[in-house]
Amino acid sequence: MQERHPTPDKDAIALLPPFERLGLDRITLVSTGAQAQKAYAALTAAPAWGFDTESKPTFKVGEVSDGPHILQLSTPERAWVFQLHDPACRAVAAELLALGxxxxxxxxxxxxxxxxVQKLGVQPQGILELNTIFRERGYRKDMGVKGxxxxxxxxxxxxxKKAATSNWANAHLTESQLVYAANDAYAAIRVFDALGL
Structure with a gap:
């Protein structure tokens, strides 16, 4: 039987020094087709990306989200936060996700x-669920980014928590939303690299 590795609990994690996050100087907001083309050129030069999406939360019973409203992609140096309301920007985001x-x-x-698949009409390629890698290596079921x-x-x-449950469909994202969104993707690429994948 595979050896189980212990994972720190909430209290143990709370005592650790903070992870150094990307600041706004290393986060690019992408909301137009032209900005998306620039992002495409920079991203396709990298072999792997950290990846996440955010959708406006739904609070009413039966309310269906039409998200994702933003897509975050990150290299170890920089992150791009794509707003998906502009059709040209959405098309480039779809193209990036469909790249093998x-x-x-x-x-x-x-x-x-x-x-x-529902929103962008593409089947994303090369998706790597990091929880699965940790499970294969003997960690608990779902590590999540914090673990x-x-x-x-x-x-x-x-x-x-405030940023997590904020309105991601807003035309103007706040600085705290940008930092939150970008760093989810940034932490994922840092974890990917640290795992030697």
Whole structure:
């Protein structure tokens, strides 16, 4: 039987030094076709990306989300946050996700994949669920980004509950939304690299 590795609990993680996040100087907001083309050129030069999406939360019973509203892609140096309301921007985002040969790594991606197929009409290629890698290596069922950062870097990944449940469909994203979204993808590519994938 495979050896189980312990994972730190919430209290142990709270004592760790903070994970160094990307600042706004290394985050690019992409909301037009022209910006998306620039992002495409930069991203396709990298062999793998951290990947995540955000959707406007639904609070009413029976309310269906028309998300994702944003797509985050990150290299170890920089992150791009694509707003998906502009058709030209959405088309480039779909093209990026459909590209083969580039790993797109993240946590808890099942829902993201379904929504991408519905919203962007593409089957994302090269999706790598990092929880699966940790499971294969003898860790608990779902590590999530916080557990992974704690185990690999002995650091605490901070997530703002306020940003998490904010309106991602807004035309103007706040600085805290940008930092939150970009760093989910950034932490994923850092974990991917640290795992030697």
């Amino acid at each position: 040969g580039i790993a797109k790594a993240g946590f808890g991606l099942g829902d993201d994949k379904k929504r991408i 992974a950062v704690a185990v690999l870097f002995h650091q605490r990944f901070m997530k703002s």
